[in-house]
Structure formats: structure tokens, C-alpha cells
Amino acid sequence: xxxxxxxxxxxxxxxxxxxxxxxxxxxxxxxxxxxxxxxxxxxxxxxxxxxxxxxxxxxxxxxxxxxxxxxxxxxxxxxxxxxxxxxxxxxxxxxxxxxxxxxxxxxxxxxxxxxxxxxxxxxxxxxxxxxxxxxxxxxxxxxxxxxxxxxxxxxxxxxxxxxxxxxxxxxxxxxxxxxxxxxxxxxxxxxxxxxxxxxxxxxxxx
Amino acid sequence: xxxxxxxxxxxxxxxxxxxxxxxxxxxxxxxxxxxxxxxxxxxxxxxxxxxxxxxxxxxxxxxxxxxxxxxxxxxxxxxxxxxxxxxxxxxxxxxxxxxxxxxxxxxxxxxxxxxxxxxxxxxxxxxxxxxxxxxxxxxxxxxxxxxxxxxxxxxxxxxxxxxxxxxxxxxxxxxxxxxxxxxxxxxxxxxxxxxxxxxxxxxxxxxxxxxxxxxxxxxxxxxxxxxxxxxxxxxxxxxxxxxxxxxxxxxxxxxxxxxxxxxxxxxxxxxxxxxxxxx
Numbered sequence: 001x002x003x004x005x006x007x008x009x010x011x012x013x014x015x016x017x018x019x020x021x022x023x024x025x026x027x028x029x030x031x032x033x034x035x036x037x038x039x040x041x042x043x044x045x046x047x048x049x050x051x052x053x054x055x056x057x058x059x060x061x062x063x064x065x066x067x068x069x070x071x072x073x074x075x076x077x078x079x080x081x082x083x084x085x086x087x088x089x090x091x092x093x094x095x096x097x098x099x100x101x102x103x104x105x106x107x108x109x110x111x112x113x114x115x116x117x118x119x120x121x122x123x124x125x126x127x128x129x130x131x132x133x134x135x136x137x138x139x140x141x142x143x144x145x146x147x148x149x150x151x152x153x154x155x156x157x158x159x160x161x162x163x164x165x166x167x168x169x170x171x172x173x174x175x176x177x178x179x180x181x182x183x184x185x186x187x188x189x190x191x192x193x194x195x196x197x198x199x200x201x202x203x204x205x206x
Numbered sequence: 207x208x209x210x211x212x213x214x215x216x217x218x219x220x221x222x223x224x225x226x227x228x229x230x231x232x233x234x235x236x237x238x239x240x241x242x243x244x245x246x247x248x249x250x251x252x253x254x255x256x257x258x259x260x261x262x263x264x265x266x267x268x269x270x271x272x273x274x275x276x277x278x279x280x281x282x283x284x285x286x287x288x289x290x291x292x293x294x295x296x297x298x299x300x301x302x303x304x305x306x307x308x309x310x311x312x313x314x315x316x317x318x319x320x321x322x323x324x325x326x327x328x329x330x331x332x333x334x335x336x337x338x339x340x341x342x343x344x345x346x347x348x349x350x351x352x353x354x355x356x357x358x359x360x361x362x363x364x365x366x367x368x369x370x371x372x373x374x375x376x377x378x379x380x381x382x383x384x385x386x387x388x389x390x391x392x393x394x395x396x397x398x399x400x401x402x403x404x405x406x407x408x409x410x411x412x413x414x415x416x417x418x419x420x421x422x423x424x425x426x427x428x429x430x431x432x433x434x435x436x437x438x439x440x441x442x443x444x445x446x447x448x449x450x451x452x453x454x455x456x457x458x459x460x461x462x463x464x465x466x467x468x469x470x471x472x473x474x475x476x477x478x479x480x481x482x483x484x485x
Contacts, residue, residue, distance in 0.1 A: 175418045192414070
């Protein structure tokens, strides 16, 4: 009886998970709107409070990102040279760096609006791009902001963001590779840690 | 043009000669950036120029002029730029885009009060981004080495030639009283720089090494622009060979210009461009 109950509740949970699976474009839209709603109301973030913006990004945005995959993409061939422990540290540090950058970008937010390009998910697709465009109030220059998502057991996860065609993940490839050539994987770890530390002091100063 | 252009070309030639001299001793192994030593020196020079003069002026400009006025300035020069954007679209065989650019100029120059208001965008005529460098790329010319040009900033060899043509054809550079021309050129430059101010802080936050961050961003951006926003995805690193079919490394010429490449006009051309771009 107990066994049946466990089995049944297990089934129930997995079906609810399936039912809850959000389409990638819907996910991007929901999270973007949620975050922008908060930024629009938050005078601290608008006036450059990076700490608050980081909290917002950590809470709302990050659960939808796959940082291991991002770090792997940025490391390219060197990823497999890294030990499991190194991979873990690298992922954490890269995570911190991207969060800071993303938070910084949020504090620069000024009345832009987001337009979502048409999106349709083909059956069986597991790797998609959701296109959006940031409309600058009045000025003619819009910025394309695209999200690359991959389907995983835990739903769709963002693994890359492209700003005007510039992938914020692969843009690190050359500098990562150069640092690894110069001073190895540990050298890269040290560099990332130093960068993130200097970011902290900047954040405190604000 | 008669007076300024030869001077500019001369200094560019000089820059290249200097670059050639330095090339032998300054290579860090990035095949796309063979004159990295020279480029880093030029980058430091440009950064110095920016932080000493350009950025303070742009910051003051942003502080003094209200946002709608700055938007008007951006639109005004953007309207003039639409002319050459149209020409380049035509050269790339994109007639509908070229006519749309022409339509933009007509609408914005009249109803938009000499371009100050971008009515055309509101009416659904999208603003494009084209220049001679992109046209060459579309024609299949490879990007060549990355070069940091004094004052103008990042380019590739191909885009440097494009820049020379862009400057030669620039309507603003042909305004007749010299004083007016100079004021226009400075105003445009300062306004352009002011538009980039918000990005500064983000780049500072993001970059481990600002030089290579900007270089790689520039190269990605240009590739994206040549494909009008739809470049084929760069081949993935072999860290993912488990999940994906084995693909060539980024440096190798590859047979991947099929699936999602754009260019309805001339797929062959794009395949060639892409091979060139991947080098």
C-alpha cells in the first residue's frame, strides 16, 4: 500500500512537472517582463545600486541559466583539460562575472522597451534561439538581444545571450585560451577571481 | 574631400607601414590578429585619447543636452547615413532594402523635419546597418587581419578599405563652408560617442582583458552584420563532440554554410564569405 502511494505520488509529480514545462519564448518573455517591472519601480537600481541589481538577477534570472554549459562553451577545448574541481571553480567564477555584467547592464536601463520576435517551436527541437529587440525610446538604433536555450530534464535553460550578434559567452573564448596558454587553468582561475574581487570593491563604492 | 582625404590615406598608409614593421616581433599566436603588438599600442593610444578628450566632451554633451535633443541629433545624422546605407544595400543586390532606405530618407527629410524625427521607423520602415566593409564581405572578400586604426578604432583589413570609401563618400564631409563641415563632423562624433557611454561601464565590468574583449566583440559583430543578423552558428568546441557530430575547429575551412545561411540573393556568395570569415 505504502509502495503504491509512493509510486502514485511519483507519477503525480512527474506529470505536474511535464504540465508545467514552459515554452522557451514564454519563459524568456515572462522573466524579462518580471525583471523589467521590478527595475522600472526600483529607484535604487536605476541610480546604479549594483548590489540590488545582482540580487534581482540571482533571484529571478539565474535559475533559468545553465552555467556549466556556458563555462564549457567559453572554455572550448580547454574544458576537458580541467579537473572536475577546476571545472566547478571556473563555473562559479564565470557565473559571478556574468551576473555582475548583467546586473551592471540593468542599472543602465532607461525606458527601453522589449519587442519579442515571432517564435515557433518545431517538434523535437532541443536547441533554439529566442529573438528580442530592445527599443530605445525615440532613437532609431535598436539592439537585438537573442537568447539561446537548450532543453534539459529541468526544462529550457539559457546557455548563451547574443547582444547585437555578439555572444557574451564565446566572446571570452580568446581571452580564456590566451590566459590558459600563458599560465594554465589555475592561472585563468586566479584571473577570474581577481576580476571578481575588483568588481566587489566597485560594487561597494557605489 | 579634396583636402582631407589624401591626408587621411597617407596616414593610413603610414600606419600600415608601421604595423608591417612591428608585425614580426609582436604576435601572440591568434591567427586573426597577427599584428597584436601594434594593435595593442594603438589601442592604448586610442584609449588615452578617449579618456583625455573624447569621453569627457561626450559626458558633458550628454549632461547638457536633454535626451530628446540628442535623439534629434542622432536621427539627423542617421538620416544622412541612410543614403549610403541604401547605396550599399543596392551594391549587395538587396533592392527591397535599398528602396526602403530611400523611402526612409524621403519620409524623414520631409515629414521628419530634415531627419530630426525618425518617422519612417514608426511607419515600419526599419533602419538598416550597412557600409562598404559589409558590402565587400557580402561579395566574398575575406576580413583579413584585425587592425586597430588610430582615432577610428577597431577594423579589419577589409573594413579599413571600407572605411576609406565610407569617408570618401560621406555627405557630411562634403558640406561646403569648411567651418560648418567641421562643426557637423565634431557634433556627429561627440553624439556617437555619447550614445556609447552606457556600454562603457558594462564592458569594464565584463572584460578580463579589454583589448581582446573589444577585438572579439568587433569580429563577432561584423560577422553578424554581414549576414544581416543571421550568421550560421560558429562551430562548437570539441568539448561537445559527445552530443554533436564532430565539426571542424574554428580555424579550418568548413562545409557548414548550408542550413541556416541567409542571402536569398546569392547563396554561393555567402558560402564564400563565410569561408573567408572563418579564417
